[in-house]
Amino acid sequence: xxxxxxxxxxxxxxxxxxxxxxxxxxxxxxxxxxxxxxxxxxxxxxxxxxxxxxxxxxxxxxxxxxxxxxxxxxxxxxxxxxxxxxxxxxxxxxxxxxxxxxxxxxxxxxxxxxxxxxxxxxxxxxxxxxxxxxxxxxxxxxxxxxxxxxxxxxxxxxxxxxxxxxxxxxxxxxxxxxxxxxxxxxxxxxxxxxxxxxxxxxxxxxxxxxxxxxxxxxxxxxxxxxxxxxxxxxxxxxxxxxxxxxxxxxxxxxxxxxxxxxxxxxxxxxxxxxxxxxxxxxxxxxxxxxxxxxxxxxxxxxxxxxxxxxxxxxxxxxxxxxxxxxxxxxxxxxxxxxxxxxxxxxxxxxxxxxxxxxxxxxxxxxxxxxxxxxxxxxxxxxxxxxxxxxxxxxxxxxxxxxxxxxxxxxxxxxxxxxxxxx
Ligand SMILES: Cc1ncc(COP(=O)(O)O)c(C=O)c1O
Numbered sequence: 337x338x339x340x341x342x343x344x345x346x347x348x349x350x351x352x353x354x355x356x357x358x359x360x361x362x363x364x365x366x367x368x369x370x371x372x373x374x375x376x377x378x379x380x381x382x383x384x385x386x387x388x389x390x391x392x393x394x395x396x397x398x399x400x401x402x403x404x405x406x407x408x409x410x411x412x413x414x415x416x417x418x419x420x421x422x423x424x425x426x427x428x429x430x431x432x433x434x435x436x437x438x439x440x441x442x443x444x445x446x447x448x449x450x451x452x453x454x455x456x457x458x459x460x461x462x463x464x465x466x467x468x469x470x471x472x473x474x475x476x477x478x479x480x481x482x483x484x485x486x487x488x489x490x491x492x493x494x495x496x497x498x499x500x501x502x503x504x505x506x507x508x509x510x511x512x513x514x515x516x517x518x519x520x521x522x523x524x525x526x527x528x529x530x531x532x533x534x535x536x537x538x539x540x541x542x543x544x545x546x547x548x549x550x551x552x553x554x555x556x557x558x559x560x561x562x563x564x565x566x567x568x569x570x571x572x573x574x575x576x577x578x579x580x581x582x583x584x585x586x587x588x589x590x591x592x593x594x595x596x597x598x599x600x601x602x603x604x605x606x607x608x609x610x611x612x613x614x615x616x617x618x619x620x621x622x623x624x625x626x627x628x629x630x631x632x633x634x635x636x637x638x639x640x641x642x643x644x645x646x647x648x649x650x651x652x653x654x655x656x657x658x659x660x661x662x663x664x665x666x667x668x669x670x671x672x673x674x675x676x677x678x679x680x681x682x683x684x685x686x687x688x689x690x691x692x693x694x695x696x697x698x699x700x701x702x703x704x705x706x707x708x709x710x711x712x713x714x715x716x717x718x719x720x721x722x723x724x725x726x727x728x729x730x731x732x733x734x735x736x737x738x739x740x741x742x743x744x745x746x747x748x749x750x751x752x753x754x755x756x757x758x
Pocket of ligand 1: 376377437438439440441468470471515518519544546547566567576577
């Protein structure tokens with residue numbers, strides 16, 4: 337029996353099985369009392385993902401494309417991972433999923449391809465001052481190929497407002513490159529509205545979903561974007577990345593490939609050998625999340641439906657983490673960059689950027705280390721954002737970033753720490 341996700345009861349924070357989920361992450365449990373609060377830089381892996389990587393390396397660590405069983409098995413694992421990751425994104429077709437090393441190299445590959453298609457009357461690219469520099473600098477590098485640029489700037493509330501994008505769009509716009517959620521401030525972007533506005537003038541949309549991936553359901557069909565990139569290592573897999581594009585858009589992209597590589601997606605996008613064991617790991621992440629979706633009441637549904645259920649459960653639970661983190665930071669008078677009101681926690685993910693009075697961010701983080709709290713300070717790879725916030729690259733800010741294996745008790749420890757040093 338297959339159940340559509342909308343016939344299921346939406347999971348709530350109170351039913352989220354945080355302890356059962358957490359127990360599946362040996363690195364998280366094994367490091368206690370250390371608290372992982374730097375998940376935006378890379379998350380930990382559940383046991384089934386570690387098993388999948390090990391199994392791959394022991395049982396079929398060979399090149400694909402051979403006729404012997406072990407090689408055939410590598411091809412099967414990669415094909416299966418495409419189907420699973422396709423369900424995770426709600427892709428139209430698994431062949432739209434391209435595997436590779438990381439998000440940055442995919443953004444560079446797509447941008448170089450787009451650069452070759454620029455026409456003098458359609459050469460404008462819109463970038464934002466909220467994005468990770470991987471999704472800005474890569475596009476700005478197209479200037480010698482004839483690209484011109486418009487900046488979609490965030491407002492004082494740390495959010496990108498689609499009303500500010502609309503006047504920047506014209507028949508000159510080739511592409512809008514923006515994030516789905518800020519990796520630094522945690523603010524969500526209304527990407528469905530971005531795609532609608534961009535398509536109305538004939539432009540394409542490239543979404544950086546690297547930071548959004550672990551926090552809430554991705555739905556490329558509902559968003560109607562054209563390209564989207566993720567880093568597996570932010571979504572509980574080992575280091576790897578994947579690109580999605582609408583099939584006909586990928587067909588049209590002029591990419592580099594050797595003569596013996598088929599000129600069709602995903603192969604024309606996947607330059608050289610990638611890390612097969614980590615792709616096997618990413619496939620296992622989807623299994624982990626689908627099982628979580630079943631636990632949350634989605635059992636019996638399609639893979640997509642269980643994944644949606646699981647990510648909705650994660651989203652609901654993480655909202656309570658955001659509320660509690662924001663309350664703790666407000667209590668000590670922290671400067672929160674972006675949405676700081678706990679009542680507006682639904683506008684963000686639990687990735688929170690702040691400073692504490694005149695205290696140097698590095699000093700705060702060093703003190704946190706002594707309290708077994710793993711937070712980060714610095715520029716968050718976002719020089720334009722730092723400038724916009726009036727912060728220097730050397731000093732920057734402090735970022736605490738949580739995912740679904742973090743607990744309310746851990747937030748309370750963080751709050752105790754803040755009270756001691758503020
Ligand atoms: C929002 C965002 N985009 C892009 C990147 C770059 O990802 P990768 O390390 O996979 O190249 C990061 C890395 O932190 C990120 O947070």
